Amino acid sequence: MSDTENLHAFHVDESEAGERLDKFLANREDDWSRMAVQAWIKDNRVLVDGQHVKSNYRLAVGEHIEVAVPPPEELHIEAEAIPLEIVYEDDDVIVVNKERGMVVHPAPGNYSGTMVNALLYHCDDLSSVGGVIRPGIVHRIDKDTSGLIMATKNDVAHWSLAEQLKEHTVERVYETLVIGNLPHDHGTIDAAIGRDPKNRQRMAVDPKKGKHAITHFEVVERFGKATLVRCCLETGRTHQIRVHMKYIGHPIVGDPVYSTQVKKWPINGQALHAKVLGFLHPRTGDKLRFVSEVPEDMKACLVRLRQQ
Template sequence: MTAEGEIRFWQADESDTGERVDKFLAGKEADWSRMAVQSWIREHRVRVDGCIVKRNYRLKSGERVEVVVPPAEEPEVKPEALPLEVVFEDEDVIVVNKPRGMVVHPAPGSPSGTLVNALLAHCDDLSGIGGVLRPGIVHRIDKDTSGLIMAAKNDFAHRSLAAQLKNHTVVREYTALVMGNIPHDRGTVDAPIGRDPHHRKRMAVEHRHGKAAVTHFEVIERFSRATLIRCRLETGRTHQIRVHMKSIGHPLVGDPVYSTQYRHFPIDGQALHARLLGFDHPRTGERICREAEMPEDMRSLVEGFRRETL
């Protein structure tokens, strides 16, 4: 990090040969638009092998692409008195049951109405490690995933919870409804996840550039057209369960990103619920474990599959 911004760099490989540098960089992060990248090129923030280039410069294999990403202008995040289902709270940690449709923290397109806005109204203090936009946020779940998420009220708690996540001692179990009938009772998907090279807003199993990701699953109940499963995460990659289940031919019911049949079902988003969360209390060491039942829309979906009325 410099005063001008964060320095990021990549090396072009054979598959990148001939690609425009602006398109190459726009595909590296989901929130980097091609227009933003082109403005960085005009500001001489982008260099290829140390040289300033134009936006239409076409890459060659082996070239180093470097960009100085300007510091984000962080807007003021205001408290909002939104409904909040608290399942555990003390002076260090708060655990809430997030509803489907709520974004965890402010981001482009979601400046308000987020879990962070609700937490700021509910709590006197939140840890500052996550910055202005993510106070207290230790981990995330997708907007259209419901269920348990924990936040830290101070930096001491934040560091402890983050270390537990890194060491895989936090237990995170999800209930998911997936397409098709899984024939075996349990299994493990061990496949690295990275940005989808063809769709920059998606993730994918990426053996070359992905990060290690492990999901264990167990069948709860089978239906003729779907399977209800329980998933336990060893890692916490973006869209991990959604990507892993799609990779084995069983995308989540209602998933608007990873399933082509999502419009066929009466649920707004993927049928995924963070049902159980377990961690060691940062101050006392006591094991804290909380559960949350499936939301009504997902229960109705399961009942529909049981009755085959969908």
């Protein structure tokens, strides 16, 4: 195999025995689709105990799997004059208050209108660590989640902030409106998250195959049929707060994926806002901390609840 810089290795445990190879691999990484995995298998980029097998191969306990992921397709992402709410900016870092509905970075089928397109227009330079389609991007928030997100203008700043995220020293606090009355004033949800095997567009709590995920929460205000909650991320898994709140029986208001009461609320997307972002400046070491008020559509939900 070539492309050793993109080589991934896995071992099959007892709970995974009998599973199809393509399904097994598609569930291992958030960015791997089953279609992409099947293409890699067909191109002989996957070995099971040193042998090439088919996508429908059934795995056995103890087998060793190697995957040589091909390098990303070279793309040219256009700079676009899209308005951004810049909260902070210097030669190393830029902090944006992202509006609900804006995608953070381009992806297949969606190469324009993203925050990256806007940043490329606004900034002369962005870090290259994230590759062609994710320049400057250190972390992400969902399309329909609003609030604070940081990006970097050079690779030194990128690696510094990425390390802070890895060490869980970045302060990330969200405010969210959830359905129902939470029984506890505060608590911690410690539940691993992985791709939902029944629906690859969703994530789910998966104690066996999921990645470690911890969310701390505190009740801010109660309305009976809904609760305003402050959540602090210790880890940063895909859809983490959305999945964790659904897991404890209180999905987020307006969430089109994890809630069944979407049409009952005056909001287009989940009522989830990245309110606080704090980190050490990658060059000076100074502590930077930013706070953003919830957007108008989320305020409208709160006003309606307070009037009832």
